[in-house]
Amino acid sequence: MKRPRSIFTLTAVASLVLSMASCSVQPCYEETDPSMNVFLLTSGTGETAEADSLRVIGISPTDTIEFVDSRKSASFSVTLDPSADQSVFFITLNGISDTAVIRYTREPHLISPECGYTFISIITGLMTTHNIIDTLMIENNSVNLNGEKNLHLFY
């Protein structure tokens, strides 16, 4: 009779510990903003091209947001506007500017119970001026938290 009682007590203690552990609140340590990753390539050869200077500005209806202002860059990352179905960027490469319009659909995505939701975007279309940009191509249309390459920018 002693054995069932001791098993009973041990299990009760283990149950309490497990219950408490499953109720604990965890902070959010994960990346929460999906970025669209753009890689610069040389038009014609397709080799990686490092721009001497690169400036990327997002144009919202009410404001402008500077995303990138750097020297010697072969890639850049920008977030897409989660409140709209398109984002407009003013891209200045080696002092010459182009405007790019990215169209997309937005889907909510649960990161974790601690971090909550974010919006992943599926790129549906691109438009660009061609002052310095030759072609803007979709490599992977899913703008998510995986850090994958999304666009190839040939210039």
Next chain:
Amino acid sequence: MAKRICICFISLFLLLGSRAVSQDTVTVPLHLRAGFDLSGPVLLLVGNDLTSYGILASADINSALTVNAGLRYSTFHSTKYNFDFTSRGMSIVAGTDYNFIKANVSAGKHYAGIGLRYGLSFYSEEAPVIRYNNEWGAGESSLPLSRHVGHFLELTPGVRTELFPGVTIGWNLYMRLLISAGAGKDLKPVWMPGYGAGTRGMSTGAEYYVSFSIPYRKIKVVIKPKQVDTEGEDEEEDGSTETGTLTTGSGRRL
């Protein structure tokens, strides 16, 4: 004459044999049980986001195996700095429990074993408010109400004992393994009713059941006597040697 003596001895031997078996037979009552989970209301009292009410019915099919089925209604509401989330639904589990305690010890009153159950969760989820804040500014969105069916496996090691005749109380740990939340990879529920956090492949916790039981049948379980060899060659690895020739009550269930 010799033939008659021989038959007489054989008959006596058989009679002795049957008496030995009858001494190692225990009568075990098989029960029908219906109970409810206390952990849900208790967690609600301490201000948990989860409201969960569970009932479980079980029937012993022999001294070791029990079939069971449970029903649970859960609602979950969470408000965090960047989202509100609500899910509610009904889950059903069905499976079997195996009692490791031998029939002569458990006597139909005690249980220490493990159960394996399959669970289905019929639930709805929605996020009425999703707040975001990035370089483009702050804003709000929402996830409309959607209905899904998820399923999972549940391993439940636990114990149960008879508090007094007709009433049993028991603790179950549970380890639930998610097969599918049924909502796709992007909209896994923060909380899947009957399972737990839908973003995790495994969910653990405990349930505390109070059950009412009625015996519906009695079975005889034969406890097979175990012959223990006393020769030195059977000495165990740790050096201890079992003594005695015949032990009762330590046999296996038949």
